[in-house]
Amino acid sequence: MRIAFASCMSSRVFPDQPVWDWITAQQPDHLVLLGDSVYLDVPLGPQHPSDMTDDAFARHLFAQYTHLLAQPQFLALVRHLPAARVHAIWDDHDFLWNNACGAELHPVHSVKMRCSTVLLEAFRRALAQRGAPGSFPATLAAANLANPALASQAPLPTPSIALPENTWL
Numbered sequence: 001m002r003i004a005f006a007s008c009m010s011s012r013v014f015p016d017q018p019v020w021d022w023i024t025a026q027q028p029d030h031l032v033l034l035g036d037s038v039y040l041d042v043p044l045g046p047q048h049p050s051d052m053t054d055d056a057f058a059r060h061l062f063a064q065y066t067h068l069l070a071q072p073q074f075l076a077l078v079r080h081l082p083a084a085r086v087h088a089i090w091d092d093h094d095f096l097w098n099n100a101c102g103a104e105l106h107p108v109h110s111v112k113m114r115c116s117t118v119l120l121e122a123f124r125r126a127l128a129q130r131g132a133p134g135s136f137p138a139t140l141a142a143a144n145l146a147n148p149a150l151a152s153q154a155p156l157p158t159p160s161i162a163l164p165e166n167t168w169l
Contacts, residue, residue, distance in 0.1 A: 001165055002026065007034035007091070010042055011071040012064065020073035024080050031081060032169065033127075035091025038064035041098055049097050054111040061115060062140045065123050069136055078131045086127040087161065087169060090120055115145055 004023045011017065023031065040049045040061060049057055068074060078086050092100045095116040096109060122143055126136035137143040161169040 001030075001163060001167065002028040003030045003032060003163075003169075004028035005032045005034055008036045009033075009068070009074070010036075010039040011068045011074065013039065013042060015071070017071060017073045020071075020077040024077045028081070029085065030163065030169070031077065031086045033086065033088040035089050036093045037088065037090070037123075038068055039093045040064060040096065041093060049112070050109070054115065057112045058115045058119075058143075058145050059140055061119050062137075062143060065119055065136065069123070069126060069131055075131050078127060081130070083130055084128045086130075088120065088124050088127055089158065090116075094120065118143060118145060 004026065006019070006023070009017065009019075038061070047056070049060060052060060092098055095113060122136055126132075129135035163169055
């Protein structure tokens with residue numbers, strides 16, 4: 001079994017990403033995205049994400065995921081792998097910004113954390129469906145971030161995944 005691991009892949013900073021072609025050529029059975037996938041604070045625009053309104057943060061995060069899912073080399077790799085073979089976890093740049101430690105330490109940013117959770121879950125679903133058209137919300141409104149149930153958004157699940165050959169991810 002071959003497992004490819006990747007992280008730190010800002011498609012905004014590096015639009016051409018030949019590493020995905022190289023990984024595809026290695027024919028992995030699974031791809032694990034270790035986080036720092038969308039880099040919410042890089043490149044730093046006119047306003048740091050910590051200073052954005054919750055709505056501006058949501059729009060910014062949605063645009064980052066949309067851009068990554070449209071990156072041709074990344075999308076080709078996701079589509080090359082069988083369904084449910086790309087696994088994403090997150091790190092500081094994905095849920096808030098560099099060196100953020102999570103919702104417990106940032107209660108003032110709890111709405112941003114819920115937004116990040118919902119959009120990472122949407123990203124995971126899109127990856128599980130091999131980036132099929134419509135697998136990621138087409139608009140921010142379609143992501144349903146205004147849903148009142150998000151006020152009690154559960155923490156992001158981190159399931160263990162049984163792989164062949166008595167291996168766990």
